Amino acid sequence: MIRVVLAVLALGLSGWMALAEDFKLAVTTSFHNSGLSDVLLPAIAEDTGLNVQLLVVGTGQALKLGEAGDVDAILVHSRAAEEAFLEAGHGTHRRGIMYNDFVIIGPASDPADVSKAETAAAALMAISTAQVPFVSRGDDSGTHKKELSLWAAAGLDPAALGGWYRPVGAGMGASLNTAAGMNAYILSDRASWLNFGNTADLTLVYAGDPVLFNQYAYLPVHPDKNAAIKHEAALRLEAWLVSDRAKALINEYKVGGETLFVFNAK
16 A cells, blocks of 8 residues: 555656756856745746756856856846846846845954945945955855946946956855955945855954945846747746745745845736
């Protein structure tokens, strides 16, 4: 009898797996590092039948994957780059899903007095004046793009900053590890920082400037890019991402009692 039950269960499971539809979604390393994907993906599979396969890269690389038609949709966080992607005809539309903010992480001793800065640009100016180590992702990610915009607002060119400025060409987690090893400043999204274990002597030294707002958006890849693009599935996933269940899972996801993302889909 037990064997019969197990056989029925196995057949049911194999049948469900056969019905599940694979779906390729390019996402940022910051989203993946937050741990939220571990919460959302099982619920997506349960509700939509989509087996979402994540390609975890920086925003720049995610957009390139979309341009090539190698993924069905992307979830990124750099609005100017997203709009350029749409204007070039690579995606069908953009839908905001959730947000958090960027923060500046640095040594607890705060040798550049970043915590006293009135704006994010002033915070970077203080780091430049003190010439203390600063780790940049340097990978064309959404975080890197934001960092470059802050240097520009401070009237500074990262290429001319000197040896204390260290671009590493890596994802958020690896870049934070480098900053921890060097006791350096770094720009991070709040979710990755809160979920980061190897903090060493680092702490959050600056936050709150409205310019550090960090919106995550979902963009279906245009079906004309590739005959294999699953546009109907992309729309099905979008409908789930803006649903009440997604809202609850996103807003209730916390690390150390702190909320990592806020749902704001409309």
